[in-house]
Amino acid sequence: MNILVRNLERSITEAELAELFKPFGKVESAAVVMDKDTGKSKGFGFVEMPNGREAIKAIKGLNTLKVKGMGIRVKAAEDKPSA
Template identity: 50%
Template sequence: MKLLVRNLSRSTSEQDIRVLFSEFGSVKECCLVLDQETGDSKGFAFVEMPEHEEAKAALNKLNMTKLGKNTIRVKVANS
């Protein structure tokens, strides 16, 4: 299941996101979206977790929680 993670701090790294979601299970892919010109984070990422139940648990537990100073939003990504 692919999840969209929004409202990330510009200083949040792909590794930070991977570690956070790994608490709920296997992370197949983590992609922090970067501005092509500046290389800076755009404040959102996609996380793919192969196990549906693990992804649902991560979504339910992490949506509207704090990561750094920001309250992140997690939802199922549109296919």
């Protein structure tokens, strides 16, 4: 399951993002979205967890958690509509 994580503090790394989710189960990947022009974090990212149950537990357990002073928002990522 692909999970969207919003309201990330701009200094959070992909490794730190993955570590947040590891207590809930296997993390396949974690990515912080970067601005192409500045190379800085856009304040959101994605985490891929292969087990749906673990992913749902992670979403419930981490949504609104304060990380580096920011209350993160965690939800299932929606598929982009194909054009």
